[in-house]
Amino acid sequence: MKEVRFAVFTDLHYDHIHDGQRRLKTFVDDIQEKDIDFIINLGDFCRVTKENHKLLDILNSTGKPYYNLIGNHDSDSCTREEVLRFLGMKDSYYSFKYSDVKFIALDTCFMQYGKEYVPYSKKNYDSATGVYPVLPKKEFDWLKKELEEECTYFVILSHHSFENEFMKRGVHNRKEVQQLINDVNKTGKKVLMCLNGHDHADSIRKIGDTYYFGVNAMSYIWFGPQYEHFSYAESIHQKYPFLKDLVLYKEGLYTIVTLSPDGHIKIDGMEGHYQTVSPKELGVEGYWNGRAIVAKISSLNI
Secondary structure (H helix, E strand, O other): OOOEEEEEEOOOOHHHOOOHHHHHHHHHHHHHOOOOOEEEEOOOOOOOOOOOHHHHHHHHOOOOOEEEOOOOOOOOOOOHHHHHHHHOOOOOOEEEEEOOEEEEEOOOOEEEEOOEEEEOOOOHHHOOOOEOOOOOHHHHHHHHHHOOOOOOEEEEEEOOOOOOOOOOOOOOOHHHHHHHHHHHHOOOOEEEEEEEOOOOOOEEEEEOOEEEEEOOOOOEEEOOHHHOOOOOOHHHHHHOHHHHHEEEEOOOOOEEEEEOOOOOEEEEOEEOOEOOOOOHHHOOOOEEOOEEOOOEEOOEEO
């Protein structure tokens, strides 16, 4: 096996902020100078519009393969099928191999009503009666088969966390997935990491022999209208009405992960700053949605 090195970003939320294109272009410029094999986008990228094809052009300009996941907000204004077509995805969950590492990309954007699983579409995840987010049984069974392949190492990708226990942030049936991962690790194979977005926060936690890495958002942390503030020009707030509910990071946060042939994991994190107002200035400190409030992505070298 040769070393595998890839860049990861998540939660750009291009249509909610005024400088999303700058963030993506800076990310692309940065990684052009680094020797990476591919790019992973963990979801909540942008709305499906003709104009937003320019974001895909920016990613294509790297000349590197990139792999997309669907986030809960990617289908806010459209169907799941439209998102797949826009991103050029054949299926919403899939796997690919690089060297001796198998990457498994999952779709956790589902609600469960009894035995029925309904994909997120046009904000139907706001329902209070369903269980969400959840990994459907069919997809769980598929994951189990994927992990049976004779492969030394595995990396699992998802938009929602298989570790976060705060309210409905993490995947509802995460304990089943954790048990499956632990069982695989007993066979001599190893699930090195689970990577997720969605939480707009930084988190690395080890469960069993696997690291669960919550990648911070590229753009901001959301606090909601109870902490509304107006830090930009009136014209910007009029065009981007959600800005008053957000605290933007100055930098476009991303990370680079390196996996060595011996299973060594190296995460090159990123120290960031707040763009204008800080959470503390708004009276918010400590934790939010089960995560520490920080403008950074942690590093790891184990």
